[in-house]
Amino acid sequence: MPNMNMIQSLNSALDIVLDRDEDVIVFGEDVGYFGGVFRTTDGLQAKHGAHRVFDTPLSEGGILATAFGMGINGLRPVVEIQFADYIFPAYDQIVNELAKIRHRSGGEFWSPVTVRTPAGGGIRGGHHHSQSPESQFTHTPGLKVAYCSTPYNAKGLLISAVESNDPVIFFEPKRCYRGPFYGDPHNVPTWDGHPEAEVPESHYTVPLGEARLAMEGDECTVIAWGAMVHVCEQAIRDSGVSCDLIDLQSLVPWDRDSVVASIEKTGRCVIVHEAPKTSGFGAEMAASVQERCFYQLESPIRRVTGWDTPFPHTTEWDYMPGPARIAAAIRETQED
Amino acid sequence: MARKKKKSGLSIPDAPFRPGEESTFESWPWKPGDLNRPDPAKCEAEETSAHADGLVRVLGNDNNATGEWNPGLSADKLREGLEHMVRLRIFDNRMMKLQRTGKLSFYMRSFGEECVAIAQTMALEEQDWVFPTYRQPGAQFVRGRDMVSMICHCLGNVEDNIKGRQMPVHYSYKDGRFISVSSPVGTQFSQAVGVAMASRYKGLDEVTITWIGDGASAEGDYHYALNFAGVFKAPVILNVVNNQWAISTHANFATGGEEFASRGLPYGLPSFRVDGNDFLALYAVTKWARERAASGTGATHIEVLTYRAGAHSSSDDPSRYRPVDEHEKWPGGDPVERLRDHLIEIGEWSEEQQVELEERVDEEVTSAYKEAVGYGDMASGPYPGADTIFTEVYEEMPWHLEEQLDEAMEG
Numbered sequence: 200m201p202n203m204n205m206i207q208s209l210n211s212a213l214d215i216v217l218d219r220d221e222d223v224i225v226f227g228e229d230v231g232y233f234g235g236v237f238r239t240t241d242g243l244q245a246k247h248g249a250h251r252v253f254d255t256p257l258s259e260g261g262i263l264a265t266a267f268g269m270g271i272n273g274l275r276p277v278v279e280i281q282f283a284d285y286i287f288p289a290y291d292q293i294v295n296e297l298a299k300i301r302h303r304s305g306g307e308f309w310s311p312v313t314v315r316t317p318a319g320g321g322i323r324g325g326h327h328h329s330q331s332p333e334s335q336f337t338h339t340p341g342l343k344v345a346y347c348s349t350p351y352n353a354k355g356l357l358i359s360a361v362e363s364n365d366p367v368i369f370f371e372p373k374r375c376y377r378g379p380f381y382g383d384p385h386n387v388p389t390w391d392g393h394p395e396a397e398v399p400e401s402h403y404t405v406p407l408g409e410a411r412l413a414m415e416g417d418e419c420t421v422i423a424w425g426a427m428v429h430v431c432e433q434a435i436r437d438s439g440v441s442c443d444l445i446d447l448q449s450l451v452p453w454d455r456d457s458v459v460a461s462i463e464k465t466g467r468c469v470i471v472h473e474a475p476k477t478s479g480f481g482a483e484m485a486a487s488v489q490e491r492c493f494y495q496l497e498s499p500i501r502r503v504t505g506w507d508t509p510f511p512h513t514t515e516w517d518y519m520p521g522p523a524r525i526a527a528a529i530r531e532t533q534e535d
Numbered sequence: 536m537a538r539k540k541k542k543s544g545l546s547i548p549d550a551p552f553r554p555g556e557e558s559t560f561e562s563w564p565w566k567p568g569d570l571n572r573p574d575p576a577k578c579e580a581e582e583t584s585a586h587a588d589g590l591v592r593v594l595g596n597d598n599n600a601t602g603e604w605n606p607g608l609s610a611d612k613l614r615e616g617l618e619h620m621v622r623l624r625i626f627d628n629r630m631m632k633l634q635r636t637g638k639l640s641f642y643m644r645s646f647g648e649e650c651v652a653i654a655q656t657m658a659l660e661e662q663d664w665v666f667p668t669y670r671q672p673g674a675q676f677v678r679g680r681d682m683v684s685m686i687c688h689c690l691g692n693v694e695d696n697i698k699g700r701q702m703p704v705h706y707s708y709k710d711g712r713f714i715s716v717s718s719p720v721g722t723q724f725s726q727a728v729g730v731a732m733a734s735r736y737k738g739l740d741e742v743t744i745t746w747i748g749d750g751a752s753a754e755g756d757y758h759y760a761l762n763f764a765g766v767f768k769a770p771v772i773l774n775v776v777n778n779q780w781a782i783s784t785h786a787n788f789a790t791g792g793e794e795f796a797s798r799g800l801p802y803g804l805p806s807f808r809v810d811g812n813d814f815l816a817l818y819a820v821t822k823w824a825r826e827r828a829a830s831g832t833g834a835t836h837i838e839v840l841t842y843r844a845g846a847h848s849s850s851d852d853p854s855r856y857r858p859v860d861e862h863e864k865w866p867g868g869d870p871v872e873r874l875r876d877h878l879i880e881i882g883e884w885s886e887e888q889q890v891e892l893e894e895r896v897d898e899e900v901t902s903a904y905k906e907a908v909g910y911g912d913m914a915s916g917p918y919p920g921a922d923t924i925f926t927e928v929y930e931e932m933p934w935h936l937e938e939q940l941d942e943a944m945e946g
Contacts, residue, residue: 232553233783233856249547254784256753257720285719288754323640323913325702327718477935506939508928512640513691513699513913517921517943 208350212357227279263292270310283318298341321374325512344450346424349395355405372425381433410454416441419467434525466497467532476504550785558861565590568602575827587796587806593815598880606819610883620649638912647844650870658821666727666745678711682903692911698923721754731771750781765802768833778843783856799836811841812870
């Protein structure tokens with residue numbers, strides 16, 4: 200199987216869905232002729248035509264509104280919001296329109312839009328090129344939310360998202376586009392040789408709603424998504440504790456059964472995300488875990504998250520959860 | 536009911552020229568002296584329809600200044616403008632080199648657009664508010680900002696006045712009434728109308744100037760701004776900097792029309808298209824807009840016609856989407872050269888003085904850089920402390936941030 204980085208695997212996914220379904224249409228800012236500021240749509244306009252892969256005015260609200268309209272008229276739009284930080288002009292269209300159309304019309308109308316958006320920190324992007332706003336969408340009924348972490352699941356999840364008849368907000372950890380990120384900004388490997396970078400060229404899916412067991416152990420369950428999956432992998436190795444590492448992949452719906460089964464085995468749980476702590480998706484998970492696993496828990500559930508502050512530029516490594524903070528939390532679960 | 540599908544009829548625009556093609560702009564039909572200068576205190580929007588469809592120019596192809604719009608500036612004032620523009624260009628080039636060596640994380644030059652914020656800010660009064668995007672840093676030179684302070688911000692070091700919180704070029708300079716730059720494009724445009732409404736509410740002689748790109752004029756904020764400014768007669772100067780490109784997106788994707796200026800007319804705003812590389816024309820129209828705003832008559836909408844000669848940012852590679860020499864073909868030429876040539880034409884400047892100026896400014900930038908980098912840089916620090924993540928999130932730190940601050944400092 201070919202080795203692909205995440206940009207290549209996402210590009211492959213889009214190429215396949217464009218090939219298979221002429222109702223698929225790809226658009227957004229800089230995605231057409233240029234092929235996207237991260238190169239994710241490179242070559243797709245030349246191959247599939249400017250009427251299927253095109254640039255738009257700089258108007259996130261306009262992109263989502265027109266995607267909504269195309270969706271209810273039978274197309275299957277896959278739009279890019281260049282940075283997740285810039286999704287908010289489209290928030291009204293997503294939250295009040297896209298998420299609710301199936302329900303509000305009694306099932307008469309739906310709009311199967313996929314919103315791809317690079318998210319997360321680690322690229323010195325400061326306030327507005329670093330945020331990870333997944334919980335601002337998990338809190339909206341009607342939306343599915345996915346967050347890929349590797350070239351393999353990026354492609355499989357994106358194909359599932361596009362093929363879903365529900366709207367999907369699809370977060371891509373931009374820090375991991377060209378390599379897994381283990382929390383050391385001075386040592387960032389490429390995807391070359393990584394087992395999760397072996398990506399079939401053909402169509403396959405990673406179902407929405409299923410988690411991935413990234414590491415297996417029996418003393419603690421660590422749950423993460425996006426770039427934090429790899430940081431947790433490093434932290435687990437550093438901690439010396441035998442851990443299940445669950446890569447959630449889908450946040451809505453999330454794979455509660457796999458999480459509960461793991462915690463029933465380990466009795467301990469650490470939840471890690473880049474986004475701020477307050478009202479983060481970790482809070483939802485912690486609440487659900489204690490509802491299901493209260494009598495199996497041997498220690499309090501711990502959360503390691505971004506701070507409840509704007510995302511900083513110069514000091515981003517003091518902001519993002521790193522292996523040291525995560526490993527400390529894992530070890531603490533063993534002390535109680 | 537299945538219907539037979541026809542070939543797609545969806546219309547998608549394109550840029551006029553792509554890599555490998557030759558950029559052949561038609562020369563402008565508009566000349567200095569074409570357009571009259573209405574009374575700013577009495578002007579109605581429709582009186583400017585010719586100005587919106589045409590182009591206000593003062594500097595002709597012969598480097599002379601003519602027409603009703605000639606602001607009649609002194610040679611000293613013109614030399615001051617030239618010096619600011621030269622300073623910005625040299626400063627930008629130095630910062631971009633530092634970015635390439637890793638001392639800055641990111642940079643954006645104003646190359647080809649140096650005239651915009653400099654001429655326009657010079658046409659204002661010192662109490663007026665400047666609400667910029669990332670391509671108007673030159674206004675700070677006009678407002679007297681210390682260059683060392685600007686570089687410290689770009690380096691994100693311990694002397695950065697915004698404490699390393701935002702990316703380089705996201706300046707904030709309250710002493711110069713230069714409001715903090717934000718990355719989301721367009722947001723400042725309608726916010727500036729609010730700043731101006733507050734000045735009017737307080738009965739102060741303050742005007743607000745703001746800018747938006749041709750690309751960002753597709754955002755809702757642009758249209759909110761025009762509407763609120765028209766409805767409330769806000770003392771605001773609303774500029775669309777039409778520099779042809781929004782990263783790779785050509786202005787053909789920002790409007791289905793021919794130009795941007797006339798969009799202001801149905802909102803009740805006098806609207807002008809101005810040669811953005813013509814220092815004198817830009818100064819004159821901005822001065823007109825300030826007079827109008829100060830008279831209580833309201834806002835002005837200006838399309839600043841120019842060309843983004845450089846990359847969007849240090850992360851961009853324009854050779855992938857436009858001919859690399861396209862900026863050299865731009866009918867508006869280069870703003871620095873045009874003002875220089877005008878000063879030489881009227882006998883108030885020389886090639887030798889230009890060389891001396893560039894050498895002096897280069898030394899000034901070098902000296903400022905050496906001092907600034909002594910306070911740290913992005914590659915090797917020292918950086919602002921982790922505690923700066925937590926301060927100024929709120930006016931007073933709530934308990935949960937105090938706890939997180941303690942945790943961060945222990946780690």
